[in-house]
Structures are given as structure tokens and as C-alpha cells.
Amino acid sequence: MKSIFPAATGFWVVAMIAIVGFANASFAQEATTANSVATESTDAASSDAASSKDQSTQEQPTVGASQDDQASGELSVAPLDHVTYPPDRPGWASQKTPYLKGSNHSWVVVTQPWDTEEQCNEELPVLVRAAVELYAQNLTGRECNPETITQKWIDKELVSRTHVGTLSIGDQEMHEIAVQLHFDDQARAFLQQACREELLDERMRVTGLGIAASFAGLVLLTSVLNMAAKRYS
Numbered sequence: 001m002k003s004i005f006p007a008a009t010g011f012w013v014v015a016m017i018a019i020v021g022f023a024n025a026s027f028a029q030e031a032t033t034a035n036s037v038a039t040e041s042t043d044a045a046s047s048d049a050a051s052s053k054d055q056s057t058q059e060q061p062t063v064g065a066s067q068d069d070q071a072s073g074e075l076s077v078a079p080l081d082h083v084t085y086p087p088d089r090p091g092w093a094s095q096k097t098p099y100l101k102g103s104n105h106s107w108v109v110v111t112q113p114w115d116t117e118e119q120c121n122e123e124l125p126v127l128v129r130a131a132v133e134l135y136a137q138n139l140t141g142r143e144c145n146p147e148t149i150t151q152k153w154i155d156k157e158l159v160s161r162t163h164v165g166t167l168s169i170g171d172q173e174m175h176e177i178a179v180q181l182h183f184d185d186q187a188r189a190f191l192q193q194a195c196r197e198e199l200l201d202e203r204m205r206v207t208g209l210g211i212a213a214s215f216a217g218l219v220l221l222t223s224v225l226n227m228a229a230k231r232y233s
Helices: 004-075 117-140 151-158 185-232
Strands: 105-110 159-169 172-183
Touching (some): 117 159, 151 159, 151 172
Antiparallel strands (some): 159 172
């Protein structure tokens, strides 16, 4: 019995060691398998994320391109208040301020944009006369006789250039008329004479009023003296 018990004990010890070793090997294999699965899952997730990022990156230029196309389409439409002049519009018509250097002065008058040319012709004489009167007033320091400065004289002596044309405001075609007024020594002499006549007329009016007032005062004084003489007589 004593010899059998140690042998049996040794057998069980060897069996337990084998079982434990097999269990450890199984656990190690399962852990390795789990790690492999986790690694594959991580790689797959990373691959999916990279693919999604690449796809998003590829789609972004398309969105940007469509936005650029839309912006280009919006810019291709002119604003409603955008003014476009034709290529054949003369350069002098763009003169913004009067040229008052030297002995030959020029003043450009341009009508507002109108639907018809007839409307421009109605406005032009008013603008031209206002410009001539302002020039004469700056020249002499006083107002000129409006009856002396006639539209016929302006058209004959001052208007040197005329432009009748069209322009576009947004997508609408409008009409305009521009004239260039030329003031030389002869024109300035005429305007100065017109202003002197206006000054003379003003003085005559003042003198006439003074004479009328004096006459009225004299008549009143005579009436008072006559009434006083009758009372004392």
C-alpha cells in the first residue's frame, strides 16, 4: 500500500500539472485571438475613418467649386444702379469740374439720364443757362441781366461741342445730352457788359424809386402847407 500511494500521488500531481498547463495554453491562445480580433477591429475602424476623411476631402472642392460658380453667376448680373457708358462716348463729356485756367475756359453740362431724348432736350436749356449765369456771377461778382443772355446767344457763341447718346443703368437703356461751353475773351467781355447793364438798370430803378419818393414827399408837404395857410387865414 505504501508503494502504491506514492505512485498514485505522483500520478495525480503530474495530471494536475498537465491540466494547469493545458488551461494556461488555452487561456493564452484565447488572449492572443482576442488581441488579434481587437487589432483587426481597430485597423478596420481606422481604415473606415481614413476612407471617410478622404471622401470628405474629395467632396469639399466640389462644394467650394459650386459656391464659386454661384458667386460668379451673381457677379455677372450688373447692379441696378451700375452705370455703363458706350465706348464711343467722348472723353470731354466726363469732365466733372469747369476748366478755368488760361484764357480759354470750358464748362461741361450733362443732363440726367432720361427715358427719352425729348426729356433731355427739355432739361438741357435750364442747366446750360444756370451754368452761364453762375460763371458770369463768379466773373463779375454780381448778377447779369437775364434778358441780355439769351438762349440763342448761348447756342451760337458758347456751345462748342454736343454729344447725344445713350447709357445703361443696370439693364435699362437711358438717354443723355452733353454740351461743352467755351468761354473766351470775347464771351467774357459780353458777360461783363451784361452785368454792367444789370447794375445800371438796378441803379436806375433805385434812382426812380428815390425820385418818386421825393415827389410824393413834396406833394404831401405842399398839401400840409396849404391846409395850414387856410387855417390861419
